Amino acid sequence: MPVTVKTFGTSGEAAAALSSERDARYLGGGTLVMRALNEGDVSVSTIVRATDRALAQLDATGSRITIGAGVTFARVLAERSLGFLHPVAGSIGGPAVRNMGTIGGNLFAPAPFGDFAVALLALDASVAVQGAYGARDMPIEEFLSGRSRQADGLVLSASFQRPLSDDAFRYRKIARVRPKGAAVVTLAVHVPSSGGRAVGVRIALGAMASTPVRAKAAERTLEGHTLDAASIAAAVAAAADGTAPVDDALASAWYRREVVGVHLRRLLTGQA
Ligand SMILES: Cc1cc2nc3c(=O)[nH]c(=O)nc-3n(C[C@H](O)[C@H](O)[C@H](O)COP(=O)(O)OP(=O)(O)OC[C@H]3O[C@@H](n4cnc5c(N)ncnc54)[C@H](O)[C@@H]3O)c2cc1C
Incomplete structure (x- = not known):
């Protein structure tokens, strides 16, 4: 089936094209889209591209960081002020x-x-x-939970507060092939602290559902507490609550549920 490629100078035009054509797909780096097309995916009839430079902008100078949707992982790795994200980009x-x-x-x-x-x-x-009706910011959790609906729009950027200390943000990816294999499970935690207590804890998990999800039960066990043996044990026990892990060739859903707490403990206690 022939595929039409449409290139637009502005993100607004590209977004309009995406929302007006049901079988249109945006082309970012193409590592997934092009693979699907080459494998014979016939659900896409139009590829939409945007040359808008704003999509490749990266502002990491202040406390609020904004990364354009078109920024690559290599670019993140080249940005010294994003050192806390280097383990993430480098694991992909x-x-x-x-x-x-x-x-x-x-x-x-x-x-x-x-x-x-x-x-x-x-x-x-x-x-x-x-x-189609303009731009809006939405919390990433809402974005991910309605991800299939968002496919009609164009993602422009993601922004977030810089963690107050290097130690507040931690990341761990478990893969069978290292360093570049797909995840058995991926964990990222952000544990800001105030007066020695954790405040605003976020624990995010990959491969524990069809989209990345928060381990909210585990977050609650840490919120307002010091990170000690008791609070960490409670978080570990709750790590898989509310998740629906994927079952694939890399690991079964059962295995993922079994190991996620082990890796959360290692992450929270700073073990390699
Ligand atoms: C060999 C191999 C290894 C991989 N390893 C990893 C890995 O370790 N970890 C990992 O997370 N991923 C991995 N991937 C998957 C993939 O490369 C990454 O997830 C990558 O970030 C996808 O980005 P892309 O720009 O290439 O997406 P594309 O292929 O361009 O697009 C993917 C989807 O996102 C949509 N899209 C892209 N940009 C936008 C936008 N701005 N607005 C709206 N929709 C958009 C596209 O329409 C499409 O539906 C791997 C892929 C391959 C082929």
Whole structure:
């Protein structure tokens, strides 16, 4: 089936094209879209591209960080002020995927992919989406839970507060092939503290549902507490609550449920 490629100079025009054509798909880095097309996916009749430079902008100078949807993982790795995100970007694919793959595309990557989206969820990011009727910011959790509906819009960027200390944000990806395999489970935690107590805890998990999800029961066990043996044990016990892990060739849903708490403990106690 022939595929038409339409290139627009502005994100507004690209968004309008996406929302007006049912079988149109936006092309970010193409690491998933092009693979699907090459494998014979006939659900896409139009590829939409945007050359709008705003999509590739990255502002990491202040306390509020904004990453354009078109920013690649290689670019994140080259940005010294985003050091806390280097383990995340560096855990994704090999060099070719990191050179092409974008933050915007990662927000749509099906499980067990979506490692950067897991980190953005732990950072409580907000996602700017341009739809047919204008742009709006939405919390990443809302974005992910309605992800199939968002496919009609164009993601412009993701923004979030810089963690107050390097230690407040932690990331761990478990894969059978290292460093570039897809995830058995991915974990990102953001544990800001005030007066020695955790405040605003976020624990995000990848491959524990069809989209990245928060481990809210585990978050509640830490909120307002010091990170000690008792609070960590309670978080570990609750880690899999409310999740619906994927069952695939990498690991069974049962296995994922079994190991997620083990890795959460290692992350919270700072073990390698
Ligand atoms: C060999 C290989 C290894 C991989 N390893 C990993 C890995 O370790 N971890 C991981 O998380 N992922 C991995 N991936 C998956 C993928 O490369 C990444 O998730 C990447 O971030 C996808 O981004 P992209 O720009 O290439 O997306 P694309 O392929 O361009 O698009 C993916 C989807 O997102 C939509 N989309 C893209 N950008 C936008 C936008 N701005 N607005 C609206 N919709 C948009 C597209 O329409 C499409 O539906 C791997 C892929 C391959 C082929």
